[in-house]
Amino acid sequence: MSNSLRRTTAPWRIGVLFSRTGFMSVIEETQYQGTLLAIEEINAAGGVCGRELVPVSYDPGSDSAAYGHYAKRLMIEDEVSTIFGCYTSSSRKAVLPVVERLNGLLWYPTLYEGFEASPNVIYTGASPNQNSLALCRYLMDNYGSRFYFVGSDYIYPRESNRVMREVLKANGGSVVGERYVSVHARWQDFLPIVQDIRRIRPDVIFSTVVGEATIFLYQAYANVGLDPRKMPIASLTTTEAEIAAMGFDVGEGHITAASYFQGVEGEANDSFVNRFKKRFGGDVSTNMCVEASYFQLHLFAKALEQANTLDTEILRAMVMGTTFDAPQGAVTVNPNTAHADLWTRIGRANGDGQFDVISQSREAVHADPFLIGYGRATAQAGNTL
Amino acid sequence: MNEAMRKPVSNREAVGRKSMVQELADLTTVVLAPMDDQTTLLLRELQRYRMRVQQVWPMPTTVPGEADVVFCEYCPDLARRLPWIPGDARSALVVIVPASEPIQAESLSHATPNAVLPRPFTPNAVLSSLVLARSQFGYERRLRSKIEKLDENLRSMRTVERAKAILMATRQMPETEAYSFIRRQAMDRRVSASAVAAAIVDSFELLGYDPQH
Numbered sequence: 001m002s003n004s005l006r007r008t009t010a011p012w013r014i015g016v017l018f019s020r021t022g023f024m025s026v027i028e029e030t031q032y033q034g035t036l037l038a039i040e041e042i043n044a045a046g047g048v049c050g051r052e053l054v055p056v057s058y059d060p061g062s063d064s065a066a067y068g069h070y071a072k073r074l075m076i077e078d079e080v081s082t083i084f085g086c087y088t089s090s091s092r093k094a095v096l097p098v099v100e101r102l103n104g105l106l107w108y109p110t111l112y113e114g115f116e117a118s119p120n121v122i123y124t125g126a127s128p129n130q131n132s133l134a135l136c137r138y139l140m141d142n143y144g145s146r147f148y149f150v151g152s153d154y155i156y157p158r159e160s161n162r163v164m165r166e167v168l169k170a171n172g173g174s175v176v177g178e179r180y181v182s183v184h185a186r187w188q189d190f191l192p193i194v195q196d197i198r199r200i201r202p203d204v205i206f207s208t209v210v211g212e213a214t215i216f217l218y219q220a221y222a223n224v225g226l227d228p229r230k231m232p233i234a235s236l237t238t239t240e241a242e243i244a245a246m247g248f249d250v251g252e253g254h255i256t257a258a259s260y261f262q263g264v265e266g267e268a269n270d271s272f273v274n275r276f277k278k279r280f281g282g283d284v285s286t287n288m289c290v291e292a293s294y295f296q297l298h299l300f301a302k303a304l305e306q307a308n309t310l311d312t313e314i315l316r317a318m319v320m321g322t323t324f325d326a327p328q329g330a331v332t333v334n335p336n337t338a339h340a341d342l343w344t345r346i347g348r349a350n351g352d353g354q355f356d357v358i359s360q361s362r363e364a365v366h367a368d369p370f371l372i373g374y375g376r377a378t379a380q381a382g383n384t385l
Numbered sequence: 386m387n388e389a390m391r392k393p394v395s396n397r398e399a400v401g402r403k404s405m406v407q408e409l410a411d412l413t414t415v416v417l418a419p420m421d422d423q424t425t426l427l428l429r430e431l432q433r434y435r436m437r438v439q440q441v442w443p444m445p446t447t448v449p450g451e452a453d454v455v456f457c458e459y460c461p462d463l464a465r466r467l468p469w470i471p472g473d474a475r476s477a478l479v480v481i482v483p484a485s486e487p488i489q490a491e492s493l494s495h496a497t498p499n500a501v502l503p504r505p506f507t508p509n510a511v512l513s514s515l516v517l518a519r520s521q522f523g524y525e526r527r528l529r530s531k532i533e534k535l536d537e538n539l540r541s542m543r544t545v546e547r548a549k550a551i552l553m554a555t556r557q558m559p560e561t562e563a564y565s566f567i568r569r570q571a572m573d574r575r576v577s578a579s580a581v582a583a584a585i586v587d588s589f590e591l592l593g594y595d596p597q598h
Contacts, residue, residue, distance in 0.1 A: 096472075115536065
């Protein structure tokens with residue numbers, strides 16, 4: 001009996017939930033690709049404990065509630081306990097009750113607003129202390145302290161702006177405007193906003209617009225002739241994928257804070273970018289969400305190799321403290337928070353649709369999703385750089 | 386042995402709350418089971434507790450989701466027929482378990498019942514499953530709302546901290562006095578301390594005040 005168990009070659013079935021259709025597909029399709037690339041690499045190297053990884057994948061079509069229903073289907077009908085997926089906070093919050101009640105494990109490869117720590121989630125995207133703080137300091141040092149907030153109207157932008165406002169105020173800055181648009185916003189919805197921006201003349205536009213709407217914001221900005229050298233759009237969510245969709249000329253000069261850009265130097269990243277392009281075509285770019293989706297699969301495989309079971313309790317214990325040489329640099333799942341310790345970088349989009357890294361941390365920054373270490377010390381926000 | 390345990394069960398007036406059985410009155414319940422002698426007994430018991438009962442059979446594709454308590458015959462794909470996602474149930478669920486036909490542990494677990502009622506039914510078994518399901522369901526819901534409130538408190542604590550710092554700087558209040566000022570304002574206005582704190586922070590922001598400088 002134990003002999004046959006040890007020798008099994010049955011595949012490990014894992015769930016994958018990214019929207020490949022709908023308004024979030026611009027970015028989630030790339031997360032799907034990052035996930036797929038890692039699975040193929042792991043399988044090509046002989047799988048985990050001699051067993052192949054087999055993804056069971058659904059497309060929730062950018063509908064938050066559908067994530068909850070597919071998570072239920074994955075865990076109950078497909079008998080999968082580990083799920084990789086979700087971009088928006090609304091979709092994560094739809095999956096949360098399912099994985100918590102049925103004791104599954106969700107791997108979430110997206111930056112988010114922090115203030116969460118579920119025993120059934122591993123967070124591999126950036127928390128506010130790994131992007132917002134450094135971005136705020138950089139913008140204030142280089143452009144000025146009057147910020148204009150534009151965001152999509154859902155949890156992440158509102159919460160993220162709450163954190164940014166706090167950091168900004170603590171550093172002597174001010175919010176001179178704050179506007180929210182529907183996640184389904186079209187280009188005309190941004191016209192009154194860019195007009196308002198032109199009138200108010202802030203030093204920086206801080207955008208938490210996500211998905212397709214991102215493209216319309218940057219295009220509307222370009223159309224009214226605003227100059228990114230003087231008043232850039234700064235974002236935590238605009239990646240190479242959105243820049244490619246809006247046009248390189250439209251994106252040029254704008255700023256994003258992220259743990260990863262395709263332009264990150266180093267052998268690990270060069271090789272990753274080559275493999276990604278070989279698999280998905282030379283004209284597609286990697287981005288922070290591809291990278292997090294990719295390295296979290298490798299972190300998972302490393303932990304699974306030790307655990308040799310998908311049992312959530314055992315697997316999770318093995319994941320805590322696991323380190324992997326990701327394309328962004330070495331990353332570790334912080335055992336205190338189940339969030340990954342990640343690198344902090346500021347990038348400026350260039351004419352080739354890539355980000356030039358203009359500032360980066362010396363090492364991975366510890367995840368602090370509840371901003372516990374920043375209660376009164378927000379004035380030192382930038383000192384990780 | 387504490388005082389509460391010695392109190393006579395019949396003396397509800399002194400306890401000041403309804404008995405468990407009284408609490409059952411007027412609750413709505415749906416029974417998903419074929420009509421037979423057993424089900425007749427179950428319905429009779431539920432009616433005896435003055436519950437409002439509806440019996441449904443054959444098993445619908447989607448279990449009705451509006452009742453307070455659902456009694457539902459076990460079936461292997463029960464979880465899929467439930468109208469909610471696990472962790473977000475809207476009714477207390479009692480799964481009726483067959484006497485001798487084998488059942489699958491996973492199927493039962495996936496349905497996340499709050500209690501089970503094995504056949505053949507007895508009045509004691511019916512009451513036990515009812516009490517257990519109601520209390521487990523209620524407890525789970527209270528824990529969830531407690532976690533939501535904790536999350537909310539965590540956020541509002543940061544606002545209160547900032548409001549306190551503003552008061553300390555602008556009104557030369559010592560720390561304890563700043564806190565009690567916020568609390569007093571909250572009581573007078575019948576709003577939460579965090580709402581008062583948010584109002585203080587917002588109004589000072591409007592005036593361009595910066596607590597760090």
